[in-house]
Amino acid sequence: MDDKKFNKYKTVADIIDKSFSTFKELLKPGEKIYHLAKLNDQNILNELNKTYKNLKKGLSMPTCISVNETVCHYAPIENDDYKLKEGDLIRFEVAAHIDNCNVTLGDTLEISTNNFDDIKYLQTAMSTGIKLVEPGFELNQFDKLIKKMTESHGYYLLERPYVFKEPDVKLQYDWSRKDTEKFLEQSWIVKCDEEIDLEDLEEIDEAQLKDNTEFNVNEVYHLEIAVSKDKTSCKVSDRQPTLFQKGYRKYQLKTKMAREVLSEVNKNIGNCVFTLSDLNMQESKAKLGMRECTNQVVLRSLGLIVKKDPVFRIKCSIYIMKNNVYILSGKFNTLEIIDDIETDLEFLKVFNQDSKFNKRYINEKSL
Numbered sequence: 001m002d003d004k005k006f007n008k009y010k011t012v013a014d015i016i017d018k019s020f021s022t023f024k025e026l027l028k029p030g031e032k033i034y035h036l037a038k039l040n041d042q043n044i045l046n047e048l049n050k051t052y053k054n055l056k057k058g059l060s061m062p063t064c065i066s067v068n069e070t071v072c073h074y075a076p077i078e079n080d081d082y083k084l085k086e087g088d089l090i091r092f093e094v095a096a097h098i099d100n101c102n103v104t105l106g107d108t109l110e111i112s113t114n115n116f117d118d119i120k121y122l123q124t125a126m127s128t129g130i131k132l133v134e135p136g137f138e139l140n141q142f143d144k145l146i147k148k149m150t151e152s153h154g155y156y157l158l159e160r161p162y163v164f165k166e167p168d169v170k171l172q173y174d175w176s177r178k179d180t181e182k183f184l185e186q187s188w189i190v191k192c193d194e195e196i197d198l199e200d201l202e203e204i205d206e207a208q209l210k211d212n213t214e215f216n217v218n219e220v221y222h223l224e225i226a227v228s229k230d231k232t233s234c235k236v237s238d239r240q241p242t243l244f245q246k247g248y249r250k251y252q253l254k255t256k257m258a259r260e261v262l263s264e265v266n267k268n269i270g271n272c273v274f275t276l277s278d279l280n281m282q283e284s285k286a287k288l289g290m291r292e293c294t295n296q297v298v299l300r301s302l303g304l305i306v307k308k309d310p311v312f313r314i315k316c317s318i319y320i321m322k323n324n325v326y327i328l329s330g331k332f333n334t335l336e337i338i339d340d341i342e343t344d345l346e347f348l349k350v351f352n353q354d355s356k357f358n359k360r361y362i363n364e365k366s367l
Helices: 003-025 033-048 119-132 139-151 206-211 256-269 283-295 345-351
Strands: 057-067 089-098 101-110 176-178 220-228 244-246 299-301 311-320 325-329
Touching (some): 089 311, 119 220, 139 176, 139 220, 256 299, 283 299
Antiparallel strands (some): 220 311
């Protein structure tokens, strides 16, 4: 990756981090979540439009504010009149891009209360996991480490609901994934192969598949952690999804409205995650057209999940430099010291090793 491309990532990261700082100041009882989400989206777009005049840029995924039992991926719709209440637990997330250089950010926040200190355990695991990342390190080893660390404090990584069409198939959630020109925000509700990825994995050669399973120099990766003290899987929400994205499946759509929806997505949305209000057409028509598009998985929906027990979730993006990891977004959720939180000597040894790759003494085989 050359400096020009890195600067695109860094610019996006700086913008969404700054916008999030403003967003947090507005989180007060009585504020409508729809207005808060739209304001954050507009702040990000305004700042993006000041940069790289001749390049495509925008939201890779609009602002989501998921309140209490709704875990994630809820982009508030216009007729949602919900106003924040004291004690609400919200999960914020957003992603943006310049020239398909995507950066994501996510956090968990309380409204006017301080009843939970759970987030510090996620921050500890994220900080330690980043200290373990280096070129050639397998992505699933990051997943294994954060699982061990969170479980040692009585938390469990979230599991998808069992809705996949193939019996006895348990889909793993990828807590680390490489950024590509197609921003893949994983769906928690997966009923078929076409809802998992944005490309048909059968058409990808072995070298590319291997490249996508390891951390590599000059690449950007999105990391996240989501935990609960309740071990059971999440449940599918009764609420309708609000986020959609173009998939890789080709299908000759039967209805005119479905073809209009797909044409609008191809023309103006591309590979970004979007809401119905982002389409340049009447929402009532968009809803009708979307039905066939999602039924045939030409467009995939990011279904909503719920969990009664409190869920805590953080997300960030990192860049693998030649000799260390650069945290692009969400640095506020990483820690300089964890000794007051973590006592396990194995985890402390990982965290306390040098940030420079060539000065490290721990590799994935030693864990």
